[in-house]
Amino acid sequence: MVTQSAAPGSSAERRSATSDRLKAQLRADLKKRPFAEPSKEQEELQARYLQWADARLQERADAFGPDAAYEVAGDMQALGKKASLPIAYECLRSFLVGALRTPLGISAAAAYQSSRAPVSEPVSTAMLAGVISGMGSYTCDTLLLPSMDRRARVANLPRFQAVDPKILVPDPPPVLLEIASDGSKRFMRPGENGTPTRAELTAQAYDLRAGISQRQSTLDDTALDTMLFRPSISGVFNAARRTSGDPATRTAAAEVGLSALAIGGAGALHKALLDAAKVMGRTGQVTVPDLFGGHQRLNLFALALPDKTRPPATWSDAVHFPDYVLQTGKEAMALAGQAFSTANAATTALRDVLGRHMVGNVLSNIASLGATRLIASTLRGGYGGGSLPGEADNSPAWMLQQGTQMFFNDLVWNAFKAKNGTNATQATRLDQERAIAVAEQDRTISCTPQDIAKILDTAIALLSPPVEADVARSMEEGAGVPVPLSPGAGPLRDDLQQLKDQKSTPSVLLAAVENALDRLAMLQEASDGGGLLDPALTAELIAQLQTVKTAYGDKEQLRQWQHGRS
Numbered sequence: 001m002v003t004q005s006a007a008p009g010s011s012a013e014r015r016s017a018t019s020d021r022l023k024a025q026l027r028a029d030l031k032k033r034p035f036a037e038p039s040k041e042q043e044e045l046q047a048r049y050l051q052w053a054d055a056r057l058q059e060r061a062d063a064f065g066p067d068a069a070y071e072v073a074g075d076m077q078a079l080g081k082k083a084s085l086p087i088a089y090e091c092l093r094s095f096l097v098g099a100l101r102t103p104l105g106i107s108a109a110a111a112y113q114s115s116r117a118p119v120s121e122p123v124s125t126a127m128l129a130g131v132i133s134g135m136g137s138y139t140c141d142t143l144l145l146p147s148m149d150r151r152a153r154v155a156n157l158p159r160f161q162a163v164d165p166k167i168l169v170p171d172p173p174p175v176l177l178e179i180a181s182d183g184s185k186r187f188m189r190p191g192e193n194g195t196p197t198r199a200e201l202t203a204q205a206y207d208l209r210a211g212i213s214q215r216q217s218t219l220d221d222t223a224l225d226t227m228l229f230r231p232s233i234s235g236v237f238n239a240a241r242r243t244s245g246d247p248a249t250r251t252a253a254a255e256v257g258l259s260a261l262a263i264g265g266a267g268a269l270h271k272a273l274l275d276a277a278k279v280m281g282r283t284g285q286v287t288v289p290d291l292f293g294g295h296q297r298l299n300l301f302a303l304a305l306p307d308k309t310r311p312p313a314t315w316s317d318a319v320h321f322p323d324y325v326l327q328t329g330k331e332a333m334a335l336a337g338q339a340f341s342t343a344n345a346a347t348t349a350l351r352d353v354l355g356r357h358m359v360g361n362v363l364s365n366i367a368s369l370g371a372t373r374l375i376a377s378t379l380r381g382g383y384g385g386g387s388l389p390g391e392a393d394n395s396p397a398w399m400l401q402q403g404t405q406m407f408f409n410d411l412v413w414n415a416f417k418a419k420n421g422t423n424a425t426q427a428t429r430l431d432q433e434r435a436i437a438v439a440e441q442d443r444t445i446s447c448t449p450q451d452i453a454k455i456l457d458t459a460i461a462l463l464s465p466p467v468e469a470d471v472a473r474s475m476e477e478g479a480g481v482p483v484p485l486s487p488g489a490g491p492l493r494d495d496l497q498q499l500k501d502q503k504s505t506p507s508v509l510l511a512a513v514e515n516a517l518d519r520l521a522m523l524q525e526a527s528d529g530g531g532l533l534d535p536a537l538t539a540e541l542i543a544q545l546q547t548v549k550t551a552y553g554d555k556e557q558l559r560q561w562q563h564g565r566s
Contacts, residue, residue, distance in 0.1 A: 019057060023054050026050070026057065030050070033185045052174060053173070053291045056167075068299070086303060095264040096264065098234070101137040105136070106255055109132075112124075112128050138352065168208075230267065237265060237406075240399075245392065284300055338430050352423040363412060375404050441558075445509075452541070455540055460496050499512055513548050
């Protein structure tokens with residue numbers, strides 16, 4: 001049986017074809033170039049160089065994929081529009097991260113503050129807002145985003161993946177290639193004829209890799225360079241929503257809605273800018289040595305597929321977005337259920353909610369409250385107790401306070417989250433639960449035919465035509481000629497024999513189970529059905545085969561849920 005990965009035109013075949021094409025291209029180019037100093041040693045050095053270059057070409061073909069238009073020499077084409085769907089998905093994720101954290105705290109704080117005196121202390125309000133924001137961030141980070149990513153993986157959505165700097169700048173080759181101005185080639189060992197030594201080449205490669213790694217970290221928003229980038233955008237967006245003097249924008253509903261749009265929109269813009277830089281030639285590529293002794297520009301990031309044997313998700317699949325939303329909700333509920341699966345799971349989830357999310361958001365709110373009032377006091381004549389009597393809601397001081405408060409809130413929260421990481425234990429427990437379910441189904445599929453081997457033997461014997469010797473003996477004894485079996489007896493016997501042997505593939509065995517159940521039902525309805533098989537034996541056989549069929553169905557349903565349709 002041919003597997004999908006080995007099918008014609010599969011990703012594995014296309015990658016192999018790409019690698020072979022690149023190797024042939026390298027050899028063809030070197031073959032047409034004469035040796036500057038022909039000798040047997042030059043031919044041996046060329047063979048060593050080709051052996052090293054072949055391995056590098058294979059690495060790059062695997063890293064960039066068969067559709068990335070990588071060539072041995074010449075600049076790569078930037079990802080460009082091909083990455084529009086992954087960018088849109090990342091922007092949606094980033095929007096939800098912002099919209100589901102602080103705005104929920106703002107809504108709770110607004111409701112709480114409206115029931116208190118205007119001059120009441122603000123610490124309790126900030127703490128309440130932090131607690132509610134923590135619940136929102138827990139729901140988003142631990143349940144919603146992992147569920148979205150898991151369903152996106154099933155849909156085979158491409159995601160950005162940084163190319164290993166060692167692939168972009170490999171270790172120095174054992175033999176150096178030099179192409180002269182007249183097109184001739186010369187191979188040298190490192191350190192010969194004034195060329196850099198291997199130690200010098202290693203140091204140069206390390207320096208180039210460090211620069212590449214730094215650029216990749218910057219575009220992935222994990223570098224120190226971008227620490228203030230998202231908080232700054234969020235601060236500007238939140239200051240901008242204070243510019244309106246319309247009283248309708250100060251209602252509780254408007255505050256929550258506008259803050260969700262401002263904070264979520266800031267997150268989406270932040271992600272869009274970084275991801276757009278990944279797919280542009282000037283910012284998403286790096287100049288590195290090629291394999292012909294020159295230089296070329298290669299992409300810093302590639303679009304990686306979760307399943308290379310299936311086609312990637314495209315914009316045409318957007319019609320299935322409602323199904324994706326429903327599946328994400330179902331997966332999120334399954335993840336949430338893992339918090340109550342064991343005592344340790346409940347303890348871990350409680351620690352995550354209280355220690356990571358609630359405490360982190362409370363500290364962010366208190367820190368941002370103190371810092372912003374201090375900064376806004378510069379526009380209030382040194383008064384740091386909040387707004388001045390009669391101060392307009394859209395005054396410069398209010399806009400500065402609103403912007404800096406969101407800036408510091410994001411800054412402290414992001415630092416706290418980076419320190420404590422992300423809780424993935426519920427996702428791991430869910431995967432383990434499903435692995436156990438698959439193991440139980442496999443055990444049912446493999447053990448049930450063994451458990452009913454005696455029943456299968458009896459049924460097979462009853463459904464088998466009598467041999468000639470038995471017919472002759474029956475006639476001699478005066479018992480008469482046995483009644484011929486019905487036409488369905490033979491196929492049913494073959495299906496039961498196949499189940500007993502268990503030598504076929506799972507799909508064939510499942511078909512045998514389904515056929516056996518259908519033929520048993522037809523045999524029961526036939527006039528001679530009761531004479532062939534005992535009713536109790538038939539009922540037991542049907543029950544056991546139905547158990548196997550259910551196990552097959554549950555296993556296939558779970559496989560499709562986790563990995564998609566083949």
